[in-house]
Amino acid sequence: MEKSVETTINNGNADAPIMIDESTSTEMCGDKGCEENELKISQEGSALDVSMTAEEIQEVRAFILEQKKKKQAAETRRKRSIEKSSSTLSSGSSSIKAPTAKKAQSKPNKMIGNVQRDTYDEVIESVIISPTRNEQEWKQLQNNALMPLSTVPNDDNYQVHHVNCVSALLMCSRCIGNDNWKNEKTGRCKTCGMDMPRMRTWIAADFSNPLREFLEWLINGLGKERSGKTYAISHYGGRYDMHLLLGELIKHFGIEPKITRTGNKLYEVLIKKQRNRFPYISFRDSFNWTMLKLEQLPKALALEIDEGGKSFFPHGWNFNKNMNVRLDGLPDQQYYYPDSMGKERRKKFEEWYEKSKNDPFCLREQIVEYCQQDVRILAHALVKLQRLFFELATEPSKRDDVLVNSMTIASACIRHFCINYLKENQMGIIPDNGYHRDSNQSAIALKFLRWLSHKTGLQVQHQESPEGEKRVKVSDGSILRLDGYIKNIGGVDQAIEFLGCAWHGHECLYLPHEVCLNGKTALYNKDKLYERVSLLNEEGIWTTAVWECEVMKELEEDPEMSLFFDTLPDIGPLYPRDAFHGGRTGPLALKCDLEGSDDFEISCFDVVSLYPAVNFYAFYPIGHPNILEINKDVNWTKPEDLHPYRGLFKLFIIPPDDLYLPVIPERIHGKLIFHLCHRCAVEITPGVAIRANSRYNKEIGYKWCPHTDEQRGFVSTTCSVELELALKQGYRVTKVYSIYHWEKWSDTLLRPYVQDMMRLKIEDCITSSPVELHTVLNDPKLELGAVEMLAPNLFSVPYRHRREFVRPHDKYNIAIALITTAKARIMLYDYMEKIVKEKDCKLLYTDTDSCFYVHRRGQKPPFRVGEMLGMMDREYGEWNIIAFYTGGCKQYAMKMKHKHSGEIKFIVKCRGCWDKVDSPLDFEQFKRMVEAYGEEQEPIILERTHFQPSWRRGEVTSRSQKRRYAPIYDKGIVDANFDCYPYGYRGEPLIDPTE
Missing domain, CATH: 3.30.420.10 (Ribonuclease H-like superfamily/Ribonuclease H)
Structure with a gap:
């Protein structure tokens, strides 16, 4: 190597x-050799010359298991009462004030300045410890022990x-x-x-x-x-x-x-x-x-x-x-x-x-x-x-x-x-969780109140009810808003309050003196809770408190409750990251073979520097947004209905049933799906190749999707630029929950930067102290990963901050990323739509910034072609694409013939598979597998020698690696003609110009 x-x-x-x-x-x-090698290296180190016997390691593991069981048992025991109340809660859910607006606050508003540090996605930190340096520290470790996992490979197939x-x-x-x-x-x-x-x-x-x-x-x-x-x-x-x-x-x-x-x-x-x-x-x-x-x-x-x-x-x-x-x-x-x-x-x-x-x-x-x-x-x-x-x-x-x-x-x-x-003051530093610090709690609270109504049959009044949330005027003259309210249970009115642990300072996360996310100490929040419950009692209202951690525990233990939560729309406050999606990738037909045809040809075009083009031309927001907490029914059917709002929207949207190219995506089963029916997309079995027995027609479309508009709709967080296109294409918005509205926008914010860049175009912490490890293990604000044994006397504890405690980076503005990706999808959509509407053209496949389509030979493209920023440029210009096969997203094969020399060339591209000379996944094999799509077939086994690094062991190994490949497309329906239709489509069938 x-x-x-x-x-x-x-x-x-x-x-x-x-x-x-x-x-x-x-x-x-x-295995044995590697263990000996590790021990030898460890013993050579002057600072780490204390080793552990196998019996000592087993003793550690026993302590670990015992302590983990004790900790889990402790988490199930929560205090559920407060003086003068059968149970307690202060109003923890986010109350939406419609239609008033307030300026977003980040305490105080922060603006991006000069860069101080780098950013990384999902950066992991961990503590590495040598626990046997002294007996006192070792005993401290035992009180909160780890479960070390062996990291030495357990097979013989490595070097x-x-x-x-x-x-x-x-x-x-x-x-x-x-x-x-x-x-x-x-x-x-x-x-x-x-x-x-x-x-x-x-x-x-x-x-x-x-x-x-x-x-x-x-x-x-x-x-x-x-x-x-x-x-x-x-x-x-x-x-x-x-x-x-x-x-x-x-x-x-x-x-x-x-x-x-x-x-x-x-x-x-x-x-x-x-x-x-x-x-x-x-x-x-x-x-x-x-x-x-x-x-x-x-x-x-x-x-x-x-x-x-x-x-x-x-x-x-x-x-x-x-x-x-x-x-x-x-x-x-x-x-x-x-x-x-x-x-x-x-x-x-x-x-x-x-x-x-x-x-x-x-x-x-x-x-x-x-x-x-x-x-x-x-x-x-x-x-x-x-x-x-x-x-x-x-x-x-x-x-x-x-x-x-x-x-x-x-x-x-x-x-x-x-x-x-x-x-x-050009770019605001937007909190990673949005401006609603208790957003996660509010979403869970609304689902829990619906679950309570469903389970008990009682009518629970909350902010989603027709009458809205219950307001109670108390003796000190203030008006308290209740998360949930049930009138006259056994002659007594009942307030049901839901408290977010991170926001209101539950003991599962905070000590009494620690400051919570609302800026108050846990002890102060507890005192205010006493005061609130007393005021409600004076009005003849008893309070039932529900803590977020208790509900999460019930969700783990009650499958019925978990399923009910999953079927409910996410109606909590706007979370900006929910609008973050990547490019649009996927087939619209699994095959197109023009072997022997002189009338048609397949072309591939891609956008010249898609994302720089978006950065150069797009409008971006300036500063911080106004937060509009609306939560009301609407009937938006055209782009003009959005005005004067411009920014990020959280809403319930119903797609049309006859739009071949959907606009608004939704992440389902971990995949980004462009569909017309939420229920159809949810009910499919992911990872299974299915092909219909007949070609699509409108009658079959209604059989495939018998769902109502409410069942087809879904809650979406999206940018106004993408929402405007959706409304233009027939989408309907029936309810708006929240809006981030920016008043100032600029189309030159990134332009000088793009001009510069186009000119160029052609935390783990290691410690020897168990005390620090104690702190990590006992910190409820951290999510711990799998503990690793690096050496016989070294343990690693990976961790990351819980979502509620993530602090915004000082060079971070998610709105820029959201608008960039949304505008890029719109730019590609415009090219896709032109191809679909053009006579004698059929769209075959798209991949973020490129389109494959079949058309009459010599036919002029239905879009502007050139080498300028944002234009479409032809790929494989010296070749005629004779056949195109795709097995799903990021997987396709082509047969091409050179226009002058007549040379035949094959290209197979498959994400996750290796381009090897002797690979069994050649064009012919790929073609056979696609043509057998939906039938029972054995996957192809791919094998190679793979270099595998390990930071835990501090080494690199070689081993034989195998992967299995079979074509699978589960982002839409494949009919008998290998044409792909979005879930919920009930429009006219495609016309294949080559037939």
Whole structure:
């Protein structure tokens, strides 16, 4: 295995980059061997030299299980009474005031300014602990023990990779600025070291552990007391190199780094500076900036560097025993793993191998040359990337160093936008959960009150009732609004109040002195609860309290209650993220074969830079919205009915039943579905391939969907730009719950930024203290993940903040993302509609920004074609597409013929499947499977050798991986003619021009 790591060193007060490249030997290792290897490494570490016996580990697990059972039992015991009341509650649900508006508050309103940190989706943090350092801490751990899970593979089909070559290139910011970094020696640079070689290499032929020697040099050899920061950057290191480094750092050096990751992908491994121990070192992944393979960087960035034949290396020959073996020619082709290559790369490899097969080969020499060349390519690429961003700055003082200040290209771009173009008070920082901090509680409260009415048969008055929520004037002159109200039960009126635990400070989340989400302490909320209940008692109303955690517990134990909740629409306050959807992808016909036909052809067009086009032309909101809490019935049937509101809407919408191209999507069974009937989409069995026995017609359409308008409708959170199109296409809005209305909009907010970018186009925490672990385990505001055993004396506890406690990021505006994706779907919809309405055209497939359709040969496209931003541009222009087959979303196969040479070419694209030369999923097999769609058929088994990184074990392994493929499309109905119709469609059947 070969990896490239680039490191930026700051030695003193200046920045300094280093390039590193690692190669690893591959040896078979079974379970027992791996366990022994881990123990050995762990025992070598001076800071982690205390191991645990198997009996001690079993004892830990017993304590863990016992403590988890005790904790679960404790959660079921809740205090349910307050003085002078049979049960208690203060008004916790969000009361909607219609139709008045209020300015959204984020306490206070926050606006996006200069970027301070990166953002990541679903970033995981965790605590890693060595629990056996002293007896007292170990006893503390036992009181809140973890359940460690073994992370050592339990099969024999894997190989462990060991680093046997590391190359590093050292350079500082001064050397980058004056181009001295290209020299072999550092010259007179004090930061890089006087007259030192820039490139260094550690190889297994000279060192027993090259990786350890490299880290020793990086941590201590460059001066562990250096005051500056070190940035070590590896290409694709987040999947490989950094895992290997992490294992060595923890097990040998005893370092407790901070880790930022998503799953097995590491964004950063950070060593914080500790006086007399470690300097500041940040390991990062350059792939997150370029999103290209290393071999693609010279061409993509127009680098002035001789690639030196960098392309192919015999990784299968890379064993330490072969290090000094000299061959008269290259190793056999099998050592290059040609079967794992894609078709194009395999062809290039065979040409290269045939030309170079007689060249002498020595692994010791070739691996050093290969690694060092990787480092040079990466160094040139990162310097070029840094300079490109410098050139984009509107003035020298606004230059931003992407290598130091960002970990991803996304964060680099948003920093560039904020520093150079964002004006004061332009973008509001929108809370991740919306402006209703108790939104989750309110939605559950309304469902619970409906469930209570359904279960008891009593008429419960609440905010969704015709008369609205109950208001009671009490003795102090105030008016209390009740979540639920039941009149005259045994001669006594009953108030049913629902309290959100996070908002009102239930003991399951807070200690008495802690501040709740409403800004008050839990003790203060409890006192106000006493006061409220007393006031209601004076009016002859008894109060029944229901806490959110109690309802959630009942939902887990009562299947009937859970099913009832699932069938109810989400009528709680507006949650902006509910409107966040991706692109529109899916087939409209599973096959189109024009073999032997000269009258028709298949074309593929895609939008030129779809999202930049949207950013360039779309209107975006300025500042914070006004919050309209409406909750009333309406009858909106045309776009004009929305005015004067503009922004985000939460409403109940009923689709038409004859619209072939639905507009508003809904996420059902974890999939984004464009449908015309909610009930039809919910009732299908996901993951099953079904094809109707007959072709579609209107009569069959009514049999497929017999549901009423109310059953076909659904609650949707959507942008006004998409809602306007929906109303134009026949949708009806019958109820509005909430609106985020922006008064100011701009179509130039992102335009300068897009112009700049188009010019370029061509947390885990580790600790040795169980006390900190105690805090994590006992914090009810965190959601804990699966606990892992990293080594016999190291445990990892992943966690993330509960949804109610997520704080908005200081560079986060979800409205921009919502409008961008919605406008992109509208732009694609416009092209789709033009194709569907054009005579002799039939739409076959769409994929976010592209359309495949069949039409008469030579027929002019029904849209404007060009290379300008937002226009449609033809793909595969030199080829005639003879046949097109698709098995669902992100899976299709094509047969093409070159217009001039007559060459036949096949393309098979299938998400999650591997493009291999010897793959059994070729065009003919794909075609047979699609033509047998809906029939019982065996899936295709795909197999490959897969590199599997593990940050838990600090290693990379190779193992054989298998995947099963079968065509499945469950986002609509497939008829006997392989045409796809949306759920709930009862309009006219499609006309196939090729028949």
